[in-house]
Amino acid sequence: MAQIVIEDLAIEYKKPNSDARFMAVEGISYSIEKGAFVTIVGASGCGKSSLLMALAGLIPLARGSVTIDGKTVIGPGSDRAVVFQDASLLPWRSVLGNVSFGLEMQRYGGGDLKERAMHYIDKVGLTRFADYHPHQLSGGMRQRVNIARALAVDPEVLLMDEPFGALDAQTREVMGDDLLDIWERDKKTALFVTHSIDEAIFLADEVLVMGKDPGHVKDIVKIDLPRPRTNDMYDSEQFNEYRKILRNHLAKDMADMRMQTVAEA
Numbered sequence: 001m002a003q004i005v006i007e008d009l010a011i012e013y014k015k016p017n018s019d020a021r022f023m024a025v026e027g028i029s030y031s032i033e034k035g036a037f038v039t040i041v042g043a044s045g046c047g048k049s050s051l052l053m054a055l056a057g058l059i060p061l062a063r064g065s066v067t068i069d070g071k072t073v074i075g076p077g078s079d080r081a082v083v084f085q086d087a088s089l090l091p092w093r094s095v096l097g098n099v100s101f102g103l104e105m106q107r108y109g110g111g112d113l114k115e116r117a118m119h120y121i122d123k124v125g126l127t128r129f130a131d132y133h134p135h136q137l138s139g140g141m142r143q144r145v146n147i148a149r150a151l152a153v154d155p156e157v158l159l160m161d162e163p164f165g166a167l168d169a170q171t172r173e174v175m176g177d178d179l180l181d182i183w184e185r186d187k188k189t190a191l192f193v194t195h196s197i198d199e200a201i202f203l204a205d206e207v208l209v210m211g212k213d214p215g216h217v218k219d220i221v222k223i224d225l226p227r228p229r230t231n232d233m234y235d236s237e238q239f240n241e242y243r244k245i246l247r248n249h250l251a252k253d254m255a256d257m258r259m260q261t262v263a264e265a
């Protein structure tokens, strides 16, 4: 049975400098199995972040519904954790302090809070840095802290909006490997927005391709690569086939966007 059910979802925003509203996302219906890893790709502005925010319960829906484990999402909840691209850590708190923070916020009462925080810091490979402050860490390390913070509250669903977007390609690949290791142990349902086609394929059971104006589901590409995923898969024929499918989808969007810019000019 599906864990997350999105039905006829629409998201509306107010246009800047006017009272007019516009549909950012419309008619999205999509279901996700418990424990699945879904990546989301699509042109800039197609509503990927909006979709994640709706799942997080952080923005109102103009229409439709989102249910998780049979419960309608009406606001944020401890069953979901979000990692944003530019997620900031509390600068005055150490790594341990930052990971503990989420648990404190939830009034975590299940045993030793520090022990639990350290467990997740260890999972993301930062044990030696537990006493460091954010400014003493690299961008990749800071994002690891964010992921540890999200995992520590033991959410059912992990929502990640370009969590590796600011990282260099190499660090990004390592972080992807690490995230999959953690995910394979915990099997949280994961939704992961990315602009990288390779990342989208490598991580996913399924790639949700979104189109824009307004944001909608354009295609769902099942990724039938075995797990655990290994780096040699990037060179496989199968991987290349997925690459072609996704590039094709995204190239069309880019072309449309260029036409639009020319028309508007």
Ligand SMILES: Nc1ncnc2c1ncn2[C@@H]1O[C@H](COP(=O)(O)OP(=O)(O)OP(=O)(O)O)[C@@H](O)[C@H]1O
Residues within 6 Å of the ligand: 013, 014, 015, 016, 024, 042, 043, 044, 045, 046, 047, 048, 049, 050, 051
């Ligand atoms: N708070 C807001 N108020 C008004 N419009 C918004 C707001 N947030 C997003 N939008 C608009 O909604 C549309 C979808 O934005 P969204 O951020 O969800 O896209 P995205 O797919 O995440 O893009 P990107 O890849 O650039 O992050 C865009 O047209 C954007 O300008």
Ligand SMILES: [Mg+2]
Residues within 6 Å of the ligand: 048, 049, 050, 161
């Ligand atoms: Mg976005």
